[in-house]
Amino acid sequence: MNFQKNLFLIGGNEERGPQGNLLSHFIKLCGETPRIIIISGASSFPEQVANTYQEIFINRGASQVDCVLFNDRRDGVHQENRDLLHRADGVFVTGGNQVKLVGTMGGTPFHKLLLKRINSGMVYGGTSAGASIVSRIMIAGGRGSFNPRKNTVKISGGLGILDGVIIDQHFRERNRLFRLATAISTNPGELAIGIDENTALHIIDDKYCRVYGSNSVTVLDGEEMEYTAFSETTGSNPITMCGMKFHVLTKGFGFNIETRKPILDKIKIKNNQKQKLKDLTV
Numbered sequence: 321m322n323f324q325k326n327l328f329l330i331g332g333n334e335e336r337g338p339q340g341n342l343l344s345h346f347i348k349l350c351g352e353t354p355r356i357i358i359i360s361g362a363s364s365f366p367e368q369v370a371n372t373y374q375e376i377f378i379n380r381g382a383s384q385v386d387c388v389l390f391n392d393r394r395d396g397v398h399q400e401n402r403d404l405l406h407r408a409d410g411v412f413v414t415g416g417n418q419v420k421l422v423g424t425m426g427g428t429p430f431h432k433l434l435l436k437r438i439n440s441g442m443v444y445g446g447t448s449a450g451a452s453i454v455s456r457i458m459i460a461g462g463r464g465s466f467n468p469r470k471n472t473v474k475i476s477g478g479l480g481i482l483d484g485v486i487i488d489q490h491f492r493e494r495n496r497l498f499r500l501a502t503a504i505s506t507n508p509g510e511l512a513i514g515i516d517e518n519t520a521l522h523i524i525d526d527k528y529c530r531v532y533g534s535n536s537v538t539v540l541d542g543e544e545m546e547y548t549a550f551s552e553t554t555g556s557n558p559i560t561m562c563g564m565k566f567h568v569l570t571k572g573f574g575f576n577i578e579t580r581k582p583i584l585d586k587i588k589i590k591n592n593q594k595q596k597l598k599d600l601t602v
Contacts, residue, residue, distance in 0.1 A: 323439070323440050323441035324441065324524055324525055325438060325439055325441075325523075325524065325525050325526060326349055326441075326443045326444065326522070326523075326524055327438075327443075327444045327445075327446075327454060327481065327482060327521075327522070327523040328345070328346045328349060328443065328444065328445040328446075328520055328521075328522050328523075329445075329446055329447075329450075329451035329454065329487060329489075329515060329520060329521050329522075329523065330342055330445070330446065330447035330448070330450075330451060330489075330515070330518075330519070330520045330533075331447075331448070331451065331489040331490060331491055331514075331515030331516045331517050331518070331519045331520070331533075331535070331537075332415055332447055332448035332451075332489045332490045332515075332517050333448075333490065333493070333517035333518055334447055334517070334518050334520070334533070335518055335534075336372070336376055340518075341532075342518070342519075342520050342532060342533055343373075343376055343377070343380060344380050344381075345520070345522075345532060346410065346412065346443070346445040346520075347377060347380045347381050347382055347410075348381075349410070349443045349445075349522070350382075350409040350410035350443045351409050352381075353381060353382065353383035354381075354382055354383065354408075354409035354410055355382070355383060355384045355385075355386075355407055355408050355409050355410075356377050356382045356384070356385045356386070356408060356409065356410050356411070356412060357385075357386050357387075357388055357404050357405060357408045357410070357411045357412070358370045358373050358374060358377070358385060358386070358387045358388070358411075358412050358413075358414065359388050359390060359411060359412070359413045359414070359421075359425075359450075360373075360387060360388070360389055360390070360413075360414045360416075361388075361389055361390030361391060361395070361416075361420070361421050361424055361425075362390075362413075362414060362415060362416025362417045362418060362420055362421040362449040362450070363414060363415060363416030363417070364416070366389045366390070366391070366414075366416075367387075367389060369414045369415075369416075370387040370389060370414065371387070373385075373412060373414060374387060377412070386404045386408075388401050388404065388430075390421060390424045390425055391424070392424055393423075393424050393425075393428055395424065395425075395428075395430070396424065396425050396428025396429060396430035396431060397428060397429055397430070398430075401430055402429060402430055402433050405430065405433050405434060405437060406433070406437070408437070408442060409442060409443065410442060410443040410444070410445060411434065411437075411438075411442060411443070411444055411445070412445040412446065412447075412450070413444075413445070413446040413447075413449070413450030413453065414446075414447060414448075414449075414450055415447050415448025415449045415450055416448070416449050417449060418449035418452045418453045418458060418459075418460065418478070419460045419461065419476060421449060421450075421453055422453055422458065422476070422477070422478055422479060425479065426477070426479060431479060434479075434481075435479075435480070435481065438481060444481060447489075448489050448490065449489075451487050451489045451515060452478065452487050452488065452489055453478045453479050453481075454478060454479060454481040454482045454487060455478040455479075455480075455481075455482055455485060455486050455487050456477065456478055456480040456482070456483045456484075457475060457477070457478065457486055457503075457507055457510060458475070458476055458477060458478030458479075458486070458487075459473060459474070459475065459486060459487075459488050459499070459500070459503055460474040460475060460476035461473075461474040462474050462496075462499045462502075463499065464494050464495030464496050464498075464499060465495070465498050465499065466495075466498065467498055467558035467559070468498040468499075468501045468502040468505060468558060468559040468561060469498070469502060469553075469555065469556060469557065469558055469559060470502065470550070470553060470554070470555040470556075470559070471555040471556055472498060472499045472502050473499045473500075473502045473503050475503060475506070475507075482523065482526060483526070484509075484510055484511060484526075484577070485510060485511045485512075485513055485577060486500070486503055486504070486507065486510050486511070486512045486513070487513050487514075487515065488500045488503075488512070488513070488514045488515070489514070489515050489517075490516075490517055491514030491515055491516050491517075491537075491538060492514075492516045492517075492535065492536070492538075493516065493517050496514060497514065497538065500512045500514050500538070500540055501540055501561065501564065502550075502559060504540050504542040504564065505542065505545075505548040505549075505550040505559055505561050506548075506550045507542075508542035508543060508545050508548065509542075509543060510542075511539065511540075511541055511543075511577060511580060512539070512540040512541075512542070513529075513537060513538070513539055513540075514537065514538040514539075514540075515537050516533075516535030516536050516537065516538075517535060518533050518534045518535060519531065519532065519533035519534060519535040519536060519537060519571075520532040520533050521537050523577070526577060527576060527577050527578050528574060528576060528577075528583070529574050529575040529576075529577065529583075530572070530573075530574040531569045531570060531571055531572065531573055531574065532571060533571060534571070535570075536568050536569060536570045537568075537569045537570075537575075538566070538567070538568050538569075539565075539566075539567040539568075539569065539575055539582075540564055540565070540566060540567075541564065541565035541566075541567075541580050542561075542564045542565075543580065544563060544565070545561060545562065545563045545564050546562045546563035547560065547561070547562040547563065548560070548561045548562075549561070565580075567582050569582060
């Protein structure tokens, strides 16, 4: 059997009512009547958040939905949590504080098994912080601004589910363009992706992406930047950057992470992803 790696990353604040289709699409990716694990621990009310998504996923076709509340690192050691992960068709990570979640999960036996299961075909879904933590280099915090500045972004290590890409969320709504640009100015070899609210990016095999939802996904590529003044600038002063590539993609359009080029043919993207999903059942 050929396994595909499927990441479904939501920029936060997704529509959870009957009209919202992002969460329904995540369930569909996981298969017919799938078993889902909800990982909640980044928010101040992890149990309440987990119960909300549990009800949504049951109503949208999941056969079983279990919740793992990461309150401390011991939750990443418990065998019962790993047993749930072994049996799951999909895992969904909720929002909140991504630093807190990585600190409690990173490096634990649960985290190591999570990486193996994702690489062997289990679907990963995440919203807000649950989207950010997939990166190897993660945006750990910061603020929106009208210029790129050192003091607008904090960088730390993520879970390493997706390498070579930095993910940001609540992107347009919280004015995070220059926060993401600052992150790239110090890590120009990474590809930077900002996902708007109620919008998702489906990534297959760390290569093909497609946008879903009502807003847009922004891609910043600093690999061929001619100049960045990050190392010469103090924390409160704007940073000069020249030659960064900038893409904005809306529903149906895509991006090739390997070639760093947008995919503008919607039909081509759709047919490619249908074939990938068909392979999952072979």
